[in-house]
Amino acid sequence: MAGLPEDPAAGTGTEARTPLPGRSRFHGHEVANQPAPEGDRDLFLGDPALAGMAAAMGGDCVHLAARGAALGRADLRALGRAAMRNPPELRLFDAGGRRLDEVIFHPAYHRLMAEGIGAGYAALPWEGAAGGHVSHAALVYLHSQVEPGSCCPMTMSYAAVPALMAEPRLAAAWRPMLLSRRYDPAVAPLAAKHGATLGMAMTERQGGSDLGATATRARRDGDDYRLDGHKWFCSAPMSDGFLTLAEAPGGLTCFLVPRWLDGARNGIAIERLKDKLGNRANASAEIVFQDALAHRLGDEGAGLRRILTMVHHTRLDTAMAPAGLMRAALTAAHHWVSHRRAFQRRLIDQPLMAAVLADLVLDHEAALALGLRAARAFDAGEAPFARLAVALAKFLNNKRCPPLVAEAMEVMGGMGYVEDTDLPWLYREAPLNGIWEGSGNVICLDVLRTLAREPAALAAVEAELDAVRGADRRHDAALEAHRARWPGPPPEAEARWFVESLAT
Numbered sequence: 138m139a140g141l142p143e144d145p146a147a148g149t150g151t152e153a154r155t156p157l158p159g160r161s162r163f164h165g166h167e168v169a170n171q172p173a174p175e176g177d178r179d180l181f182l183g184d185p186a187l188a189g190m191a192a193a194m195g196g197d198c199v200h201l202a203a204r205g206a207a208l209g210r211a212d213l214r215a216l217g218r219a220a221m222r223n224p225p226e227l228r229l230f231d232a233g234g235r236r237l238d239e240v241i242f243h244p245a246y247h248r249l250m251a252e253g254i255g256a257g258y259a260a261l262p263w264e265g266a267a268g269g270h271v272s273h274a275a276l277v278y279l280h281s282q283v284e285p286g287s288c289c290p291m292t293m294s295y296a297a298v299p300a301l302m303a304e305p306r307l308a309a310a311w312r313p314m315l316l317s318r319r320y321d322p323a324v325a326p327l328a329a330k331h332g333a334t335l336g337m338a339m340t341e342r343q344g345g346s347d348l349g350a351t352a353t354r355a356r357r358d359g360d361d362y363r364l365d366g367h368k369w370f371c372s373a374p375m376s377d378g379f380l381t382l383a384e385a386p387g388g389l390t391c392f393l394v395p396r397w398l399d400g401a402r403n404g405i406a407i408e409r410l411k412d413k414l415g416n417r418a419n420a421s422a423e424i425v426f427q428d429a430l431a432h433r434l435g436d437e438g439a440g441l442r443r444i445l446t447m448v449h450h451t452r453l454d455t456a457m458a459p460a461g462l463m464r465a466a467l468t469a470a471h472h473w474v475s476h477r478r479a480f481q482r483r484l485i486d487q488p489l490m491a492a493v494l495a496d497l498v499l500d501h502e503a504a505l506a507l508g509l510r511a512a513r514a515f516d517a518g519e520a521p522f523a524r525l526a527v528a529l530a531k532f533l534n535n536k537r538c539p540p541l542v543a544e545a546m547e548v549m550g551g552m553g554y555v556e557d558t559d560l561p562w563l564y565r566e567a568p569l570n571g572i573w574e575g576s577g578n579v580i581c582l583d584v585l586r587t588l589a590r591e592p593a594a595l596a597a598v599e600a601e602l603d604a605v606r607g608a609d610r611r612h613d614a615a616l617e618a619h620r621a622r623w624p625g626p627p628p629e630a631e632a633r634w635f636v637e638s639l640a641t
Contacts, residue, residue, distance in 0.1 A: 155176060155211075156211070158173065170477060170478055171477075172472060172473055172475075172476035172477055173476070175211070175472055176211050177209060177210050177211050178209040178468075179205055179206050179209050180204075180205035180206075180208050180209040180279050180282060181198075181201050181202045181204065181205020181206065181209075181279070182202060182205065182206070183205075183209070184205070184464065186501075186502045186505055186506075187201075187205075187275065187278065187464075187505060188201075188202075190505060190506055190509050191271060191272075191275050191509065194268070194271045194509050194510070194512070194513040195267055195268035195271055195513065195516060196268045196271040196272045196275050196509075197261075197266065197268055197272045200256075200257075200272060201272060201275050201276070201279070204256050204276060204279055205279055207252070207256075208252070208279050208280065208282070208283050213249075213252070213283060214283055216245040216248050216249055216283075216284070217245070217249065217283040217284030217418075218284075218562075219243060219245035220242075220243055220245040220246040220249060220284050220286065220287065220418035221284065221286065221417045221418050221562055222417075223243035223245065223246075223418075224243075224417045224418065224420075225240045225241060225242045225243075225246070225410065225418070225419075225420040226240070226241045226410075227239075227240055227241075227407060227409065227410050227422075228240070228241050229407065236402075236406070237402075238402070238405060238406055238407045239324065239375065240374055240375045240407070240410070240420045240422070242322075242375070242418075242420075243418070245418075246284075246286070246287060246418050247320070247322060249280075249283070249284050249287040249418075250287050250290070250291070250320050250322070251320040253276070253280055253287060253288070253291050254291060254294075254318060254319065254320040254332065254334075255318050255319070255320065256276060256318075257272075257273075257276070257318055258273065258276050258277070258280065258288075258291040258292075258295065259291050259292075259294040259295040259298075259315055259316070259334075260295075260315070260316040260317075260318055261273045261276070262295065262298075262515070262516075263295075263298050263312075263316055264316065267516070268513075268516055269516060270453070270512045270513070270515035270516045271509055271512045271513050271516055273295065273512070274453060274454070274457045274508055274509055274511075274512035275457075275509070277292065277454045277457040277458055277461065278457050278458070278460055278461040278464070278505065278508070279461065280461070281457070281458040281461030281462055281465070282461045282462070282464055282465040282468075284418055285416065285419075285458055285461070285462070285566055285569075286416045286417060286418030286419030287418060287419065288454070288458060289372055289373050289416070289419045290334045290335075290336060290372070290373035290376055290419070291334070292451055292454040293334070293335055293336055293337050293372060293373065293376070293380075293447075293451060294315050294333075294334045294335050294376075295315075295450065295454070296447045296448070296449075296450035296451040296454070297311075297315065297335040297337075297380055297447055298312060298315060298316070299446050299447070299450065300380060300391070300434060300443055300444070300446045300447040301393070301434065303391075303434050303435040303443055304393075304432070304433070304434050304435070307393055307432055307434065310327060311327070311333065311335070311378070311393070314327060314330065314332055314333035314377075315332075315333055315334070315335065317331060317332035317333075318332070319331040319332035320332055321333070322375065324397060325397060326395070326397045326398060326399050326400075327377060327378075327395065327397070328399070330377065333376075333377040333378070334373065334376045334377055335376055335377065335378050335379065335380060335393075336371060336372050336373040336374065336376035336378070336379045336380075337371075337372050337379060337380050337381070337447070337451075338368035338370070338371040338372070338379045338380075338381045338394075338424060339351075339368070339370075339381065339382055339444065340368065340369045340370040341353065341366070341367060341368060341369050342367065342369045346575065346576065346579050348382055348389070348441060348444070349389065349441070351366075351382050351383065351384060351389060352366055352367075352384070353365065353366025353367065353368070353381070353382070353383040353384065353426060354366055354383060354384050355383040355384060355385040355390060355392065355431060356385075356386075357385075357386070358430070361430055361431060361432055361433070362383075362385065362392060362430075362431045362432075362433060363404075363428050363429065363430065363431065364381070364383050364392065364394060364404075364426040364428075364429045364431045365426055365427065365428060365429075366383060366425070366426050367408075367423070367424065367425050367426070368381065368423070368424050368425075368426075369423055370411070370421055370422075370423070371407075371421065371422045371423070371424045372419070372421055373419065373420065373421075374407055374410075374420055374421075374422035374424060375396075375420065376396060377395065377396050377397065378393055378394060378395045378396055379393070379394045379396070379405075380392070380393055380394075380434070380444065380447060381394055381426075381431075382440045382441075382444060383426075383431070383440075385433070385437045385438075386437065387436070387437025387438045388437055388438030388439075388440070389438065389440040389441060390433060390434075390435070390436075390437045390438060390439070390440040391433070391434040391435055391439070391440040391443035391444050392431035392432060392433055392434060393431065393432045393434055394426070394429055394430070394431045394432075395430065395432075398430060403429050403430055404426060404427040404428045404429035404430070405424055405425075405426060405427075405429055406424065406425045406427055407422045407423070407424050408422070408423040408424065408425060409422070409423050410422050411423070414565050414568075414569075415562065415565030415566040415567075415568075415569055416566060416569055417562075448574055448575075449523075449524070449527060450515075451573075451574050452527050452528065452531045452574050452575070452580075453508070453511060453512060453515070453527050453530075453531075455531050455535070455570040455573055455574050456507070456508045456511060456527060456530035456531040456534050456535075456570075457508040457509075457512070457534075458570050459504060459534045459535050459537070459538035459567070459570050459571075460501065460504040460505045460508050460534055460538075462538055462542065462563055462566055462567055463497075463500065463501040463504055463537070463538055463541050463542070464501055464505070465559060465563055466497075466541060466542045466545035466546075466559070466560060466563050467494075467497050467498065467501050467541075467545060469545060469549065469553075469558060469559050469560060469563075470494065470497070470545040470548040470549060470553075471485070471494060473548065473549045473552070473553075474490055474494065474548060484548075490548070493544065493548060494548070497541055497544060497545060500537050500541050501541065503537075504530075504533070504534040504537060504538070507526075507529070507530040507533065507534060507640065508530050508534060510526065510530075511523060511526040511527045511529075511530045514526055514527075519597065521591060521593040521594040521596070521597045522594065522597035522598060522601070524587055524591060524594045525584065525587055525591075525594040525595060525597070525598050526598065528580050528583055528584050528587070528636070529584070529598075529636060529639060529640035530640070531570070531574070531575070531580055532577055532580045532581065532584075532633075532636050532637070532640060533636075533637060533640035533641065534570075535568075535570050535571030535577070536571065536577065536637070538567045538568075538570070538571070539564075539567040539568050539571075542560070542563045542564050542567045543564065543567075545560060545563075546560040546561075546564060577633060578632075578633070580636070581632035581633050581635075581636045582629070582632060584632065584635075584636050585626060585627070585629065585632055588626045589626065598639065602616055603616075615638075615641070618638075619638045619639060622638075623635055623638075
């Protein structure tokens with residue numbers, strides 16, 4: 138594959154072999170009551186909740202079963218850990234001092250990107266098959282269990298497709314490359330590549346979530362523009378282009394900034410990479426636009442509306458990823474308690490531990506169901522329902538994820554705190570999706586704006602809740618309590634309580 142670093146295991150057959158187990162006896166020392174490392178596992182068929190919900194909501198279960206088997210292989214899971222433990226490096230200059238502004242990734246990261254893009258992570262919803270968004274959401278869930286950092290550029294590439302439709306000329310050039318199912322990390326202009334990815338650069342130092350405070354400026358250059366300014370967070374800086382916001386003569390405007398030009402590098406300088414708590418395999422950068430060529434997406438002054446088209450789709454993924462992290466933590470905890478013994482019984486056979494695991498299962502399956510239902514709304518053209526459901530799922534799933542991961546870590550005791558297990562990286566990853574694409578307060582304020590501007594959105598969610606009245610008295614009681622407290626939109630100070638109550 139063009140531009141893909143050579144895989145040292147390729148062609149050796151080692152990826153298909155079961156590694157020899159470690160020795161349990163050595164110099165009189167015996168290892169006992171320690172669960173053996175898991176080998177290959179099936180992330181789809183071994184997850185009855187996913188298999189059942191994906192089928193019920195119209196997902197491509199044949200494809201998902203193949204991906205679940207592939208991503209559950211021990212060798213691919215090991216690649217995920219290798220990518221996390223070998224974070225990307227910034228290469229600013231060549232040997233002669235010429236500016237490069239490149240990010241170098243570990244071969245394991247490239248392999249995982251090739252796996253995801255080849256499986257249609259970014260392409261499935263736009264290829265015309267039924268259930269495309271449900272299948273995509275399930276792929277996010279599966280891939281997040283192995284290595285969530287590589288999800289970031291694939292998610293943004295998926296979400297950029299509807300935003301591109303504002304400019305048919307740009308869509309004609311970029312859409313086929315985003316949907317090619319070919320990963321091509323080569324430093325080359327679009328016309329010379331087999332496939333492409335798109336990133337996003339919105340946040341500035343002074344603005345944060347307040348995109349209206351954007352200081353980057355755009356000036357006309359013929360049919361295109363030139364950008365000057367900075368971005369405090371640029372996700373996946375080695376993408377082939379970025380969607381960004383800048384102040385044009387007509388107001389805040391959305392632009393596509395290509396990374397590479399014909400025979401030249403665009404005016405994008407990387408200042409440094411962020412040293413992040415988690416998501417270590419993925420690069421996040423501070424960048425500067427210096428006379429950077431940019432293509433306008435939509436009308437001048439309509440930048441927020443255009444970029445929110447992309448954000449609406451990325452938020453679906455930030456609702457599904459925590460469900461995947463929850464599943465990975467639950468899987469690790471379940472493996473531990475199924476093989477670990479204390480007081481002459483397996484941990485899982487002890488009533489209090491079984492109750493803890495059951496509680497974790499309920500939270501995980503609720504998160505999975507909420508995310509997949511939001512995805513189905515995209516497939517079914519239920520735009521008003523999707524508008525609100527995605528926000529509800531993102532908020533609630535990300536509030537539940539960190540405490541669930543922490544509880545799973547506690548289930549494993551001291552071993553859950555050791556880097557040889559998955560729980561430490563899951564613990565570091567758990568808060569991320571609650572921040573990315575809008576923190577909890579931002580999401581709740583967006584919900585209030587949706588209630589004010591799109592009454593049909595709340596009506597659609599209420600109709601879904603009413604449709605199952607009578608099936609469970611606890612549901613009926615909760616719904617009645619919610620409506621009694623908030624017969625109309627809540628005051629801003631109660632927005633979080635309102636959103637949590639409605640989502641639950």
